[in-house]
Amino acid sequence: MSPYDGVVIGKLKLKGKPLNVKDDGIKKKKKKHNKNSYHDHVSEFHSGNLEDNMNEADKYEGKGNDASCADYLTPAERRFLQQTEKLELQRLAKMASRSHRDRIQQFNQYLANLSEHYDIPKVGPG
Template sequence: MKDNEFVGGKLKLKKDIFKKDDKKGKKQKKDKNNKKESELIEKKKKKSSEKDYVHEDNDQNKNVKELIDGEDKLNDILNMNLTESEKAYHLVLKKREKQRIESILKESYRDRLQKFNDNLASLSEHFDIPKVGPG
């Protein structure tokens, strides 16, 4: 093969696990207590941030909690070790899902049923179920 057919440069790895440390052979011990304390601090921060968003009306509370959950899921996706293209893909999926839900919520059940019936009426008779049996 020719030299110009090969792609130059090194591969980008997704995780930091593969990076080599300067200190070979030495492993750092992780303190379990520090990990537990940091988890408790994060939980307290989440609870306080949720309290800031809470309103008196039940419907608003429900909507706000759903928004907070959606933001948490989005932040989880962004904080994972993903490439830029994977992050963009997840953002587009989230945006499309939100638009789809909004469009469904705009139409009532009766409107959706009427739209479905109109679609069936516009189809040709070729798609009708044939009669079964003799005759």
């Protein structure tokens, strides 16, 4: 008896039924969704007055009370946020000080002063 007697000779057949799989195939478990929680939330949202709804919507959008968020910040994070707000205000003030026409003229002047990198200099005679 040769150790190679059990070897199947020939090409690999990919068609047909996969091995070690039941006739039903592999079934995935379905996730259970709690539909009641969504409907309860919607009904609660519509039943309250308008101010409460706006406050709740602001909470979900992240526009809630900034003081409560600032309680958890380190001093370095607070300084960083203050500095970024300050720089943003300065940038907006600078943008608002010039009109669109002035900005376009300044940009065109900047482009005119750039070297023309796409020009190929002539090398040698000819």
